[in-house]
Amino acid sequence: MNAEILAVGTELLLGTTTNTDARDVSLALSELGINVYWHTVVGDNPARLTECLYRAKNRADLIVTTGGLGPTCDDLTKQTIARAFGRELYFDEAAAETIRGWFGAHGRTITENNMRQAWLPEGSTILPNDNGTAPGCLFETDGVIVAMLPGPPRECRVMLRNYLVPWLRERSGETICSHMVRMYGVGESQMEEQLRDLMDGANPTVAPYAKLGECLVRVTAKASSREECELLMTPMVEEVCRRMGEVVYGIDVDSLEERVLQLLLEKGMTIAAAESCTGGLVGQRITSVPGASQAFKGGVVVYTEEAKGRLLGIEQKFIDRHGVVSAAVARKMAKRVRKLLHADLGVGITGWAGPDGDDVGLVFVALAARGECYVRRLQLGRFDRERIRTVAAHSAFDMARRWLTGLDI
Amino acid sequence: MNAEILAVGTELLLGTTTNTDARDVSLALSELGINVYWHTVVGDNPARLTECLYRAKNRADLIVTTGGLGPTCDDLTKQTIARAFGRELYFDEAAAETIRGWFGAHGRTITENNMRQAWLPEGSTILPNDNGTAPGCLFETDGVIVAMLPGPPRECRVMLRNYLVPWLRERSGETICSHMVRMYGVGESQMEEQLRDLMDGANPTVAPYAKLGECLVRVTAKASSREECELLMTPMVEEVCRRMGEVVYGIDVDSLEERVLQLLLEKGMTIAAAESCTGGLVGQRITSVPGASQAFKGGVVVYTEEAKGRLLGIEQKFIDRHGVVSAAVARKMAKRVRKLLHADLGVGITGWAGPDGDDVGLVFVALAARGECYVRRLQLGRFDRERIRTVAAHSAFDMARRWLTGLDI
Numbered sequence: 001m002n003a004e005i006l007a008v009g010t011e012l013l014l015g016t017t018t019n020t021d022a023r024d025v026s027l028a029l030s031e032l033g034i035n036v037y038w039h040t041v042v043g044d045n046p047a048r049l050t051e052c053l054y055r056a057k058n059r060a061d062l063i064v065t066t067g068g069l070g071p072t073c074d075d076l077t078k079q080t081i082a083r084a085f086g087r088e089l090y091f092d093e094a095a096a097e098t099i100r101g102w103f104g105a106h107g108r109t110i111t112e113n114n115m116r117q118a119w120l121p122e123g124s125t126i127l128p129n130d131n132g133t134a135p136g137c138l139f140e141t142d143g144v145i146v147a148m149l150p151g152p153p154r155e156c157r158v159m160l161r162n163y164l165v166p167w168l169r170e171r172s173g174e175t176i177c178s179h180m181v182r183m184y185g186v187g188e189s190q191m192e193e194q195l196r197d198l199m200d201g202a203n204p205t206v207a208p209y210a211k212l213g214e215c216l217v218r219v220t221a222k223a224s225s226r227e228e229c230e231l232l233m234t235p236m237v238e239e240v241c242r243r244m245g246e247v248v249y250g251i252d253v254d255s256l257e258e259r260v261l262q263l264l265l266e267k268g269m270t271i272a273a274a275e276s277c278t279g280g281l282v283g284q285r286i287t288s289v290p291g292a293s294q295a296f297k298g299g300v301v302v303y304t305e306e307a308k309g310r311l312l313g314i315e316q317k318f319i320d321r322h323g324v325v326s327a328a329v330a331r332k333m334a335k336r337v338r339k340l341l342h343a344d345l346g347v348g349i350t351g352w353a354g355p356d357g358d359d360v361g362l363v364f365v366a367l368a369a370r371g372e373c374y375v376r377r378l379q380l381g382r383f384d385r386e387r388i389r390t391v392a393a394h395s396a397f398d399m400a401r402r403w404l405t406g407l408d409i
Numbered sequence: 410m411n412a413e414i415l416a417v418g419t420e421l422l423l424g425t426t427t428n429t430d431a432r433d434v435s436l437a438l439s440e441l442g443i444n445v446y447w448h449t450v451v452g453d454n455p456a457r458l459t460e461c462l463y464r465a466k467n468r469a470d471l472i473v474t475t476g477g478l479g480p481t482c483d484d485l486t487k488q489t490i491a492r493a494f495g496r497e498l499y500f501d502e503a504a505a506e507t508i509r510g511w512f513g514a515h516g517r518t519i520t521e522n523n524m525r526q527a528w529l530p531e532g533s534t535i536l537p538n539d540n541g542t543a544p545g546c547l548f549e550t551d552g553v554i555v556a557m558l559p560g561p562p563r564e565c566r567v568m569l570r571n572y573l574v575p576w577l578r579e580r581s582g583e584t585i586c587s588h589m590v591r592m593y594g595v596g597e598s599q600m601e602e603q604l605r606d607l608m609d610g611a612n613p614t615v616a617p618y619a620k621l622g623e624c625l626v627r628v629t630a631k632a633s634s635r636e637e638c639e640l641l642m643t644p645m646v647e648e649v650c651r652r653m654g655e656v657v658y659g660i661d662v663d664s665l666e667e668r669v670l671q672l673l674l675e676k677g678m679t680i681a682a683a684e685s686c687t688g689g690l691v692g693q694r695i696t697s698v699p700g701a702s703q704a705f706k707g708g709v710v711v712y713t714e715e716a717k718g719r720l721l722g723i724e725q726k727f728i729d730r731h732g733v734v735s736a737a738v739a740r741k742m743a744k745r746v747r748k749l750l751h752a753d754l755g756v757g758i759t760g761w762a763g764p765d766g767d768d769v770g771l772v773f774v775a776l777a778a779r780g781e782c783y784v785r786r787l788q789l790g791r792f793d794r795e796r797i798r799t800v801a802a803h804s805a806f807d808m809a810r811r812w813l814t815g816l817d818i
Binding site: 340 | 414422423425426430431433434438446448449450452454513534574592616687688693695696699702705706709710711713719720751762763791794795798
């Protein structure tokens with residue numbers, strides 16, 4: 001099955017909004033084994049939208065539109081689609097009831113405009129909107145499926161996951177499942193080299209991605225049941241893990257910090273962080289995972305030398321002797337914050353994030369445990385300020401992950 | 410002038426990458442007064458790319474492509490464009506020299522593949538790549554301008570800003586300038602209502618945007634010189650500021666935290682933060698602005714009650730009496746961190762970020778100065794964890810901004 005994704009919205013063409021809906025729909029369709037060959041964006045303009053629809057119905061089996069379902073007069077996706085496919089709009093009483101219910105529950109006054117959203121192309125299946133008022137819908141005509149999703153990303157994403165994907169899956173009679181293997185500490189090209197022959201398979205498929213120091217591999221299988229999918233995937237996931245070895249930090253986890261938190265909770269251990277150039281990023285990331293308070297004891301942001309003295313008792317003499325960006329200072333930060341907060345592990349990060357200075361990108365990351373302390377020296381001069389900080393935090397979580405799983409750091 | 414933006418890259422169709430380039434190019438072209446009517450995305454497929462190019466040249470005066478300029482065999486934008494427009498590729502010795510220089514400077518070995526990037530369509534103007542090796546280029550043919558930019562966002566953005574936009578501006582013989590007025594503490598619809606009549610003007614134009622609690626207005630003028638643009642813009646910027654009043658926090662600044670840092674530096678004052686539910690976000694945001702060490706004294710991340718005791722000396726009895734999420738605890742956090750780090754201002758944030766619990770979204774944000782302490786109670790139950798934390802940090806910066814400019818908090 002081939003698909004085209006058609007986004008409707010002048011704000012996308014003005015550049016004030018990013019087309020994340022196209023990404024979300026693409027990812028979901030790819031996981032279903034549907035090939036997406038085109039994305040198109042048009043403004044709130046019926047003529048150009050019609051032109052796109054005629055082209056799409058000649059080259060795609062599935063057209064997914066995003067946007068233009070709202071209550072204002074700019075929102076003309078349903079009308080334009082109905083006309084292009086020779087259908088009338090009808091007033092859907094069930095959709096209207098849902099819209100009235102939403103306004104009631106949110107204590108807001110309903111206007112006549114809002115009821116426009118209950119008009120749908122004849123013969124549509126409704127796709128409920130769990131995060132808003134505009135219902136989506138789909139219909140089939142001449143072998144083409146046309147599905148309409150709302151534009152706001154949180155409405156689009158949830159409708160996609162809860163209604164469109166299950167509908168497509170049921171229609172295909174197939175079950176599709178995937179696992180994500182996540183890695184840190186390997187380059188994209190090296191990973192691809194080690195896994196190249198596995199990527200030629202058709203079922204399961206093996207697809208690599210990379211993002212800022214992290215590498216990911218998605219293993220996807222199609223079969224008639226979840227169990228059969230698992231039987232197809234398990235040996236492949238094992239083979240990927242076997243080949244990649246220690247750099248694999250988790251399967252089906254969202255991030256390094258989530259994995260570290262899992263490991264800490266499993267072992268009943270705790271962590272604390274002393275951050276200089278990352279300015280609070282390590283704390284912010286670990287506390288972005290629900291449940292962090294069980295394992296994250298807290299931290300100090302010691303961006304200045306004065307703060308390193310006041311909060312951690314690191315003497316100015318010591319800093320002067322070693323330099324504020326040094327392995328010695330990183331170690332001391334990690335050890336002191338560990339003690340201060342009675343944690344099992346302490347992280348210390350000091351570095352030059354730039355943009356100015358001779359040593360921009362030089363960062364020391366230390367991990368202290370009872371009686372041990374490790375330090376990594378990073379040279380990230382090729383990155384900008386934001387990336388230097390991101391990679392420094394990645395590195396701290398990776399050191400903790402390796403320590404917690406008994407690997408060399 | 411009408412433009413079409415054509416992104417080339419299978420990763421966009423798979424949904425593993427978001428098309429931020431289209432947004433960046435759209436925004437830049439809109440500011441130049443160029444209308445963008447279409448975005449299209451195709452994979453690394455010469456036949457489909459050619460189809461798009463033929464269509465684009467019939468409906469656009471300017472075609473901007475992004476992606477497909479790299480050294481691998483997937484990268485076929487330049488070859489396909491040359492063929493579609495009946496041009497040969499030639500080996501550009503100056504581009505080759507730049508590529509060799511880049512590899513030399515980064516201490517990396519050059520391969521034959523990399524030199525493929527020096528082949529350009531005949532008659533091209535080179536667009537230098539300040540952040541990578543693949544040069545961009547542009548040519549004009551039959552009244553259509555075709556510009557090729559690289560795919561990686563940081564390469565695309567910088568080439569756009571440094572080379573394509575100046576080229577387009579010079580060609581049009583016009584100068585286009587804009588100012589951005591930024592606001593916090595007003596809703597989008599209220600802002601639009603107060604400024605609606607101003608949005609009808611043609612020169613300068615007034616365009617509003619909104620993002621998560623913040624509102625922005627861009628005022629853009631076209632004229633034959635920068636000075637004339639300023640003459641057109643100044644009264645409009647003043648009128649926007651007059652109508653919106655105290656919620657305006659800055660003009661041409663990037664963020665609330667940047668504005669707070671500016672104000673602190675102007676007044677020679679300092680700030681420190683004690684963060685519970687935001688987990689380090691306030692520190693991370695203020696230290697994302699270069700130069701923060703002059704005014705940000707540091708902070709503590711006191712995510713647990715234990716940490717509030719150990720780092721700030723807040724007694725368990727006090728927490729039990731008031732509740733850990735309370736105005737009293739927020740105040741104490743702000744006052745204690747201010748003292749601890751000898752800062753002029755102290756921020757304290759405590760709240761329930763969820764996802765579980767009865768009071769999800771309840772946050773107290775306190776600001777302590779000498780002899781005074783203010784607290785805001787936020788009820789953000791309609792937001793998810795990430796948004797609750799973002800708005801809590803916004804609120805802290807806004808309180809500091811208001812205090813520093815003598816406004817009521």
